[in-house]
Amino acid sequence: MSIVGPQLASAASDLVSTPAFRIGSEAHKQAFCGMLLETFNPYKPAVIDWPELAPDALARLTGLPIWTIAVETEDKASAHIAAMARVTADPLLRQALELMAFEESRHRKVLDALIMRYGIKIDPQPYRPDARTLWNFMSTGYGECLDSFFAFVLFELAKRSGFFPEELVETFEPVIQEEARHIVFFVNWAAYAQANTPWLKRLAFAAKRLAHLALNGIARIGVVPEGGDNFAVHGKESVGVDFELAAFMDLCLSENTRRMALLDPRLKRPMIMPRLIKTARLFMR
Numbered sequence: 001m002s003i004v005g006p007q008l009a010s011a012a013s014d015l016v017s018t019p020a021f022r023i024g025s026e027a028h029k030q031a032f033c034g035m036l037l038e039t040f041n042p043y044k045p046a047v048i049d050w051p052e053l054a055p056d057a058l059a060r061l062t063g064l065p066i067w068t069i070a071v072e073t074e075d076k077a078s079a080h081i082a083a084m085a086r087v088t089a090d091p092l093l094r095q096a097l098e099l100m101a102f103e104e105s106r107h108r109k110v111l112d113a114l115i116m117r118y119g120i121k122i123d124p125q126p127y128r129p130d131a132r133t134l135w136n137f138m139s140t141g142y143g144e145c146l147d148s149f150f151a152f153v154l155f156e157l158a159k160r161s162g163f164f165p166e167e168l169v170e171t172f173e174p175v176i177q178e179e180a181r182h183i184v185f186f187v188n189w190a191a192y193a194q195a196n197t198p199w200l201k202r203l204a205f206a207a208k209r210l211a212h213l214a215l216n217g218i219a220r221i222g223v224v225p226e227g228g229d230n231f232a233v234h235g236k237e238s239v240g241v242d243f244e245l246a247a248f249m250d251l252c253l254s255e256n257t258r259r260m261a262l263l264d265p266r267l268k269r270p271m272i273m274p275r276l277i278k279t280a281r282l283f284m285r
């Protein structure tokens with residue numbers, strides 16, 4: 001059930017020679033919405049063939065402290081993105097947002113199926129978003145940019161460590177690649193929206209982007225519990241490897257590059273985390 005199929009790779013390489021566009025233009029919008037819509041993976045959570053787990057692997061899986069947070073994060077994301085779709089007038093943008101909301105609710109279904117199959121106990125709080133639709137959407141978008149950066153590498157480490165059977169890890173490959181698509185869509189949506197905001201309001205929009213980035217970053221280093229969805233904080237202990245920090249950072253960068261290379265090269269990519277890690281890396285051996 002791998003999403004990293006030949007169509008996706010060749011779709012990306014075909015586009016290398018396609019001329020670039022102005023950020024905020026109709027061609028830009030077509031490209032980032034097209035990237036999301038054309039790389040949709042029609043997998044069905046209900047037919048996932050969950051592997052039988054040995055008692056030790058089962059205990060490791062059910063004992064992970066991430067399941068309630070993971071479920072709540074998917075619920076929040078689908079609610080925030082669906083709400084944004086409802087207030088979006090442009091038909092193509094709305095269609096892309098609706099697809100993204102559908103994919104988030106499908107992540108929840110994958111988790112539900114896993115939780116049922118292995119008897120995992122969770123205690124998620126029901127979530128109803130408030131009326132700050134744009135704020136919530138941007139919070140989810142920047143949150144995903146940060147979480148996905150670490151999810152890419154945790155996924156790779158889970159594969160390498162053999163902490164869980166390969167068939168189980170592979171089940172999450174489509175979910176991880178979907179998040180790569182989402183964050184590329186999101187940063188392009190933000191750049192497009194900002195470019196199309198009248199210049200007086202543009203400053204406020206830019207400030208809002210910065211605020212979200214800062215809030216999400218602060219929440220994830222554990223200073224402020226912003227909604228408790230700090231997957232990045234909880235994840236590293238979950239894959240069963242004790243990894244030297246510099247090597248971990250290098251793997252973060254190479255996994256990010258690998259995931260991003262699968263998507264339209266003309267589009268913007270989330271740059272804050274790769275730049276931060278690259279800069280920090282300059283001061284390390």
Ligand SMILES: [Fe+2]
Binds near residue numbers: 077103104107179
């Ligand atoms: Fe998700």
Ligand SMILES: [Fe+2]
Binds near residue numbers: 077104179182
């Ligand atoms: Fe997502």
